[in-house]
């Protein structure tokens with residue numbers, strides 16, 4: 208991959224080595240505009256425009272129009288993607304995916320339909336990724352394969368590290384990855400984009416302030432207002448106040464927890480709970496968490512070490528992300544405090560904390576394997592403690608309960624969110640969302656990142672804080688807002704929807720294929736094979752009937768009755784001069800109505816007619 212990780216600053220020699228957001232010592236002397244969370248204009252760069260020249264109030268071009276087009280993220284918490292288009296330039300903000308729900312059997316992933324981006328690829332000046340969660344990055348490999356151009360991708364160091372890993376898995380080469388830091392400004396076509404730090408459940412999260420000749424938009428990205436964050440990076444109030452001063456014509460903000468009243472607790476609360484539980488545990492402690500939640504992983508490691516335990520990391524993505532985060536300086540644990548899963552034998556149980564994947568009950572994850580006794584190196588024993596340090600994503604509740612029950616059966620002491628504060632959300636609750644609204648003071652507001660109910664709740668909060676109701680837009684994917692010097696209004700929408708990734712195929716799985724899979728799993732399958740001599744109007748030989756997954760389908764009496772019904776129906780149809788089409792239909796209908804009567808099932812039925 209022709210990585211340009213450091214190019215936004217180091218290719219021009221201004222800064223030799225990009226460091227993490229918290230190690231700016233060598234830069235501090237050179238840069239006067241230090242904010243709590245990073246820098247403004249921290250290197251001279253052709254991508255950047257000095258702040259004085261940026262567009263501010265009264266400098267809009269009356270002929271320009273900014274189109275804001277959400278392509279994903281407004282019907283679910285997932286597959287976030289928004290396009291901004293102005294004066295022939297296009298910027299894409301996030302490119303996420305969604306994991307399938309129960310109604311999508313066999314589907315691996317769900318992507319937003321990005322046809323609009325492909326159709327306007329010649330205008331695409333950059334892709335901005337707010338943070339490393341898959342609902343913001345996951346579509347990138349597919350999009351880059353489809354886009355026949357080397358569009359620059361801007362993100363912070365950890366986000367790029369995670370993206371790089373995904374692209375390598377998909378064998379996407381030559382991606383143009385450009386590292387940015389919070390506080391930095393980048394020019395993309397007619398747009399000037401400011402990145403600002405936000406606090407979220409992954410390090411390196413940013414929001415963007417986008418200035419265009421038609422007006423200014425602020426997208427918060429996923430955020431919360433944690434004032435005691437694990438890594439010291441808070442949401443950058445100073446930057447927000449400054450953008451508010453310049454003027455925010457439209458704000459897009461995270462609606463995930465808009466229905467939760469009050470404030471989301473600090474991540475630090477989880478650390479306290481973990482330390483307490485580990486301190487009291489007698490046997491081994493197994494903790495399942497999201498593999499991207501580096502702050503949580505840090506707290507698990509700290510709590511383990513404080514209690515004289517060493518950490519074992521298991522689960523593919525947990526191992527992978529631990530490596531990336533340690534290499535990039537986001538996760539601090541010394542080598543001697545980490546032990547390999549193969550070294551577990553011989554280490555006393557009360558000296559071990561196992562950090563693993565599987566907080567969502569995923570059947571192939573480390574925790575599920577441990578619970579089912581299928582893990583290669585880790586066996587659970589009576590008296591061990593298991594902590595599920597996450598909330599099940601809607602749709603995963605049953606799977607999580609199943610795993611917890613298996614663990615409890617073995618005699619493990621299981622903690623989840625309902626028993627102790629072993630998880631807090633990474634998204635702002637209602638009071639924090641109101642603070643964001645009152646600080647930014649947007650002229651117009653569009654809630655994003657949520658299902659319709661979340662978006663509505665967030666719209667209501669905006670109204671409470673004084674955004675005029677006519678300037679609040681609850682949109683759907685593919686809708687469009689048009690911003691000009693005159694104001695903002697709804698414009699003409701674009702193609703949108705979802706694309707299923709199923710095994711190796713992208714977009715070939717239609718809703719009708721999914722309907723068929725649902726029918727197969729719920730109703731079973733029946734196949735009828737028969738030969739008919741239409742010239743002499745008679746059926747040849749015996750009808751062959753195969754039934755699978757039908758209650759009583761293995762009952763000889765039901766099979767006999769079905770054959771009798773089929774033979775009679777075909778005979779009557781032939782007597783009435785029916786052709787092949789009619790015979791097929793009558794066979795299918797006769798079988799289905801009999802099975803419905805006897806079993807209350809309507810299996811997927813295939814009739815194979817041989818015309819002799």
Ligand SMILES: [Zn+2]
Pocket residue numbers: 338340407429
């Ligand atoms: Zn996120």
Ligand SMILES: [Zn+2]
Pocket residue numbers: 287340342343429656
């Ligand atoms: Zn998200």
